[in-house]
Amino acid sequence: MDTALALVTHLDGFHEAAPRFSTPIKIIHGDHDRVTSHHQSLNFIANAGSTDKDCTIYEGLEHAMCRDGGNEKDEEVRLKINKERDEWYLARVNDKEE
Numbered sequence: 323m324d325t326a327l328a329l330v331t332h333l334d335g336f337h338e339a340a341p342r343f344s345t346p347i348k349i350i351h352g353d354h355d356r357v358t359s360h361h362q363s364l365n366f367i368a369n370a371g372s373t374d375k376d377c378t379i380y381e382g383l384e385h386a387m388c389r390d391g392g393n394e395k396d397e398e399v400r401l402k403i404n405k406e407r408d409e410w411y412l413a414r415v416n417d418k419e420e
Contacts, residue, residue, distance in 0.1 A: 336366075337362070337365065337366055337369070340366050340369035340370045340371065341369060341370070341371040342371055343370045343371050343372050344371050344372055345372060345374075346372060346374040346375070346414055347367065347370050347372050347374070347375040347376070348375075348376050348377075348378075348407065348410045348411075349363045349366070349367055349376070349377040349378070350377075350378050350380070350387070350403055350406065350407060351363045351377065351378070351379050351380070352379070352380045352381075352382070352383025352384050352385065352387050353379050353380065353381055353382065353383065354382055354383060354384045355383070355384055355385045356384060356385060357385040358385065360379050363377055363379070364377055364379070374414075376410070378406065380399070380403065383399065387399070387400070387403055
């Protein structure tokens with residue numbers, strides 16, 4: 323609970339600061355998230371100042387998208403999300419190395 327309280331306390335004004343973000347931004351969000359709104363993620367990414375920004379909304383997924391699932395479908399989704407995230411990071415690391 324301390325983490326959630328710290329986030330809520332320090333996120334005031336976060337969306338207003340979006341235009342000042344200039345670093346690469348990747349947001350991966352489920353549209354059935356009951357903790358945070360995917361609409362806020364879409365709004366943030368639209369207003370972010372970065373020229374390298376992307377937001378993927380996964381239909382039907384909730385907040386804990388990358389948990390180790392107890393079934394094959396959950397595992398498939400988890401691996402897909404992890405792959406997407408890893409490829410995004412690696413593309414930027416590789417760009418810096420060249």
